[in-house]
Amino acid sequence: MPEGHTIHRLAARHAELFAGDKVHAASPQGRFAEGAARLTGTVLEATEAYGKHLLHHHAGELTLHVHLGLYGKVTDGSGEPPEPVGQVRLRLTSDRYWLDLRGPAACEVLTPPEVAALRARLGPDPLRADADPDRAYARISRSATPLAALLLDQSVVAGTGLIFVTEALFRAGLSPTLPGRGLDRAGWDRIWADLVDLMTRAVRQGRIDTVRDEHLPEAMGRPPRVDRHGGEVYVYRRAGAPCHVCGTAVSRGALAGRNLYWCATCQPG
Numbered sequence: 001m002p003e004g005h006t007i008h009r010l011a012a013r014h015a016e017l018f019a020g021d022k023v024h025a026a027s028p029q030g031r032f033a034e035g036a037a038r039l040t041g042t043v044l045e046a047t048e049a050y051g052k053h054l055l056h057h058h059a060g061e062l063t064l065h066v067h068l069g070l071y072g073k074v075t076d077g078s079g080e081p082p083e084p085v086g087q088v089r090l091r092l093t094s095d096r097y098w099l100d101l102r103g104p105a106a107c108e109v110l111t112p113p114e115v116a117a118l119r120a121r122l123g124p125d126p127l128r129a130d131a132d133p134d135r136a137y138a139r140i141s142r143s144a145t146p147l148a149a150l151l152l153d154q155s156v157v158a159g160t161g162l163i164f165v166t167e168a169l170f171r172a173g174l175s176p177t178l179p180g181r182g183l184d185r186a187g188w189d190r191i192w193a194d195l196v197d198l199m200t201r202a203v204r205q206g207r208i209d210t211v212r213d214e215h216l217p218e219a220m221g222r223p224p225r226v227d228r229h230g231g232e233v234y235v236y237r238r239a240g241a242p243c244h245v246c247g248t249a250v251s252r253g254a255l256a257g258r259n260l261y262w263c264a265t266c267q268p269g
């Protein structure tokens with residue numbers, strides 16, 4: 001599933017292509033025909049990402065809400081759009097650009113109270129200027145749930161997925177199974193600042209890189225990582241490979257239905 005940086009990149013891209021323009025909306029597949037009819041002919045005023053949720057704010061207090069989920073994909077281009085291929089849930093066009101959305105977990109039109117309800121059920125997003133990390137710590141510091149599960153819970157922190165969470169915990173030297181209430185305030189402040197840094201860099205680069213300069217392939221004389229996720233990381237999907245810091249084989253285990261990765265030496269628990 002795409003992590004928050006991907007959605008923030010999409011929001012910025014869609015603002016660049018469509019903001020201020022009157023758009024035509026259609027649902028070639030048919031499943032979003034009613035919603036598309038409500039949006040068509042309106043001006044797309046602004047776009048926004050909140051965690052893994054993409055919002056297009058249209059004139060007339062209509063907001064398109066998209067969650068890509070596991071399979072959602074967005075493509076775009078300029079000029080005449082191509083013949084729709086596959087299950088295009090939403091096609092948005094202006095005089096200059098087009099955008100196709102396929103396979104989202106959510107694609108719906110929300111009213112302002114519904115947008116407010118969506119925001120209310122999400123934790124602070126490290127990529128948003130209005131994020132309040134105190135809100136997340138209030139949840140974490142009262143909970144016996146393992147830290148990794150808390151950080152993956154979108155109502156605690158929004159936008160973080162498995163890569164950012166496993167990597168931030170490695171960089172903090174904290175075991176993914178540490179109960180939330182075992183994390184002191186200074187520890188939380190460090191994790192939050194690190195998430196802000198890592199995620200901001202990922203927005204800029206379009207991929208997730210988490211290793212410090214001294215552990216880059218060039219610095220260590222090791223081959224670069226080969227993985228469809230790209231990016232240089234410490235532990236994510238590196239089970240059995242040597243830790244870049246201490247050489248211990250990276251561990252993998254299931255927690256809350258997810259595969260977690262950690263170094264038992266650098267992250268004792």
Ligand SMILES: [Zn+2]
Nearest residue numbers: 243246263266
């Ligand atoms: Zn290690």
